[in-house]
Amino acid sequence: xxxxxxxxxxxxxxxxxxxxxxxxxxxxxxxxxxxxxxxxxxxxxxxxxxxxxxxxxxxxxxxxxxxxxxxxxxxxxxxxxxxxxxxxxxxxxxxxxxxxxxxxxxxxxxxxxxxxxxxxxxxxxxxxxxxxxxxxxxxxxxxxxxxxxxxxxxxxxxxxxxxxxxxxxxxxxxxxxxxxxxxxxxxxxxxxxxxxxxxxxxx
Ligand SMILES: C[S@@+](CC[C@H](N)C(=O)[O-])C[C@H]1O[C@@H](n2cnc3c(N)ncnc32)[C@H](O)[C@@H]1O
Numbered sequence: 001x002x003x004x005x006x007x008x009x010x011x012x013x014x015x016x017x018x019x020x021x022x023x024x025x026x027x028x029x030x031x032x033x034x035x036x037x038x039x040x041x042x043x044x045x046x047x048x049x050x051x052x053x054x055x056x057x058x059x060x061x062x063x064x065x066x067x068x069x070x071x072x073x074x075x076x077x078x079x080x081x082x083x084x085x086x087x088x089x090x091x092x093x094x095x096x097x098x099x100x101x102x103x104x105x106x107x108x109x110x111x112x113x114x115x116x117x118x119x120x121x122x123x124x125x126x127x128x129x130x131x132x133x134x135x136x137x138x139x140x141x142x143x144x145x146x147x148x149x150x151x152x153x154x155x156x157x158x159x160x161x162x163x164x165x166x167x168x169x170x171x172x173x174x175x176x177x178x179x180x181x182x183x184x185x186x187x188x189x190x191x192x193x194x195x196x197x198x199x200x201x202x203x
Contacts, residue, residue, distance in 0.1 A: 011156055014051040014075035024191065025053055027184045028106065031196035032135055033057075035178055036102075045100040045127065047089050047120070048108025052076030061102075066092065090116040094127055101132035110139045110157035114169070117159075121173035128201040134174055138166055140181065140193040148183070148193045166195055174199030 011017045032038075044058045049065030051072045065084040067073050073086045090112065103124050109117050124134055141152045141160040152160035161169075167179055178198035183190045 009156070012069060012071070014072050017072070018051055018053075021050075021053060023186055024184050028137055028192075028194060029054060029057065031178075031180055031182060032104075032137070035180075035196070035198060036133075036135070041102045043100045043129075044102045044104060045124075046104045046106070047124070048105060048111070049073075049076060049084065050106075052080045052082075052084070054104060054106055055080040055082055058102075064100075089120050092123075094123060098127060099129045099132070100127055101129045103128060103132065103134045104137075105135070106137045107139060107157075109136065109169075110152075110155065110160045112157075113159060117169055118172065121169065125173050125201050130201070130203065132201070133177070134197075134199050134201075136170060136195075136197040136199075138195050138197070140166065140195050142193045146190070148190050151191060152193070163195060166197070170197045170199060173202075175202055 011020060038057055041058065041061050043062040046054055046063065046065040049055065049067050052065060052075065055063060055065060055076065063082050065076055065082065066087050066089065068088045070086045073084045076084045089108065112120065128134060139152055139155060139157065139160045140163050142149045163181060170176065176197065176199055178196060180196045182194050182196065184192040184194055
């Protein structure tokens with residue numbers, strides 16, 4: 001497990017990360033497409049955007065990606081020519097009145113400790129337009145032993161959480177519209193247990 005975790009440091013390199021993620025990227029994002037009509041989205045904030053994994057879904061939408069990894073951000077800019085900011089989501093101060101109707105966190109929060117998750121979600125709450133939604137895709141730590149639990153425990157992110165812990169964190173900040181657990185796999189093998197949360201701001 002320790003050596004798997006050490007190996008995951010290689011993923012800091014954008015090409016290594018894209019190669020590892022590419023078989024799973026569509027399946028991870030699938031619940032967002034199932035529950036939303038992206039052609040109606042006006043302005044997207046993609047927090048923890050990586051090397052621009054999800055940017056192509058928003059090709060015709062105003063889009064801002066944010067990530068702490070400068071090398072991911074450089075790759076994302078080169079590939080997509082969109083607005084990408086290098087920043088730490090834990091300390092980032094959003095410009096006043098900067099609002100989005102679609103805020104996406106795809107696999108960010110399992111990298112973040114609980115106090116900072118609470119802080120980030122509070123700030124993003126205030127960045128949603130009145131008709132906007134937050135969309136969170138997260139890695140679940142299953143109870144039962146098996147590949148999804150092993151991969152969650154050996155992930156670069158130190159904070160994969162059980163389903164009920166995710167639900168509690170999301171519900172503390174947003175009104176829940178969707179909370180949908182799902183499995184991401186290949187060739188009939190389950191690799192990751194995930195959850196999709198869609199919420200709206202409490203006003
Ligand atoms: C598992 S990757 C997901 C990347 C992308 N969202 C995707 O769907 O492929 C987690 C991302 O969160 C970023 N990240 C981790 N901690 C962060 C922080 N404190 N602030 C901003 N980004 C962070 C990492 O650099 C990485 O790109």
